[in-house]
Amino acid sequence: MLTPASTGPRLLAAPLPTGPGVYRFRDERGRVLYIGRATNLRRRVASYGGDLRDRRHLATMVRRIAAVEAVACDSVHEAAWLERNLLERRLPYWNRTPGGAEVPVYLRLDARVGSAGLRVVHTVAERTGVRHFGPYLGGVKVRLAASALHRMLPVAYANDGLRGTGRELARLAGVDPGDRESLLAAVAAVLDRDQLAVTSFGESLARRRDAAARELAFEFAGKLQAEIEAVAWVVSEQKVTSARAENLDVHGWSDGLLVKFEIRDGRLQDWRQRRCGEATARRHLAGTPPAWTAFAQRNAELAARLAGEDVVAES
Template sequence: MGSAVRAAVGRLPAAPGVYRFRDARGRALYIGRATALRHRVGSYWADLGDRRHLERMVPQIVRVEALVCDSVHEAAWLERNLLERSRPRWNRVAGGAEEAMCIRLEHRSGVPRLVTVHWPVTETAGTFGPYLGGNRTRLAVSALDRVLPLWATDDRLAGSARDLARVRGVAVADRERFLATVTAVLCRRPDAVLTVRDLLVRQRDRAATNLAFEHAARIQAELEAVDWIVAEQKVTHLTARPDAEAYGWHDGLLVGFRFHAGRLCDWTQRVCGPRAARPYLDRTPPALAEFARRNADLGRTLAGG
């Protein structure tokens, strides 16, 4: 590892994000995502494990670039978007393999129910997402059905379904409360998310106390799935939005992002003076200003600034 690359790896944060390797000619070699950037990027100069096909790439790396994301989920979406737009030589596939899903609130005969649908969608009313990972999305729906069983508020239940609703203490009168909480969770409201997490934790711990370890493990998986879908994610939107650009600047480095069809699909970095940078910064949407500024700071740090 060259001294410049070693220094850049040491400056990376232990945070989720996306990284990009470049060669001496400035060409992108590889784009990847990380749960912890410093550990993941540093691992390329250790045992590559199941990534041995990259052994010939590593000596060509002369520059490390990275973006910090607000969640692992956001990093997963960003990697997918960038690779679908432009795939560097050493990336095997154009984007991740996870299913892109949404959660929809459907009203059947007046009773709301949660269903999973593939993204992109044509019907956006009552639809939330998108999320990466079909299994995670289905587990999150299972978690919400477990603690906020909308199906059990149907006044036409019969037989075992009616008995189960009665045992769980659920009645038609609970419908609006359940629906409000479910909607708030899918809108990522912290108070509602905390309520659902607490209910799941209690059920998991009760199952473990009763030695029902498989059941406890299932609830734990659902809990992690809820955390996944409520994590902040602003690089892919449910519906296509007008194309936009966002820029951050720090000490001579301008970092730019381009959004197309609601997805962050392009990431650039270049040397730029403060006067030349000002028009770019002025047209950056306020909602993206902090993301862009933070990553301009990181870009300058990795470049040795």
């Protein structure tokens, strides 16, 4: 049983980090009331203690909040995926819809002669000479990112046999078939999140935006800014949803609290927490892959801060 919180959402939010993540409200019996995501966890959870504005339908729920649990994510994109995964698996009473409004998509990088280019697609079709990146949430954002990559690294203009407008655009871009391999490698480096490639690409796009602003082409500068933000969304850290259909359990432990993250078919679909001793925890921690260690440990420490002296019920 959770101890009722008489202090309200604002004080419950105090131990939360100011970065992105997903939060989960429970009532005094340990039942999940609501799951949400935030760009700033502390500010978002604290907001339930003030004027709810367009969330007034949640006023009854707020009076029932006894505790908050949270997962700190490495990016807003990751938080969006985690919220979607959790809500698709189980929809608490006060959540209205399973998952978010963003559409899952992939970026397909085609290296084949005659069809080279980057496209937004909804499914993965394995073909020789084709790589898929993602999945990503948000068709609009991903299309803007694809537009930015084509603007700066126009692989499609390096195809053989271009005619008419395509040939003229390639000429204006200073691109020919001999550039195809280097352009493909540059696009792949950005989408693979190579830090040097991402930084260089972002700086080049920002210079193009600033030049447009100096020339008073404010509409174009605004489009470039939107593309910069979209590229940041695409290349941000995101591990809670993968194209690999892997199944594993990831554990973190801190101050007597064991947190278990359940990954099924490549999606982090749930997290549970319970008290246990260090010896018991060690057996679970041994099976956590290195790529997940920092994520799990950080969130176990957060769970311990939020739980305090309360016994945390499992989902």
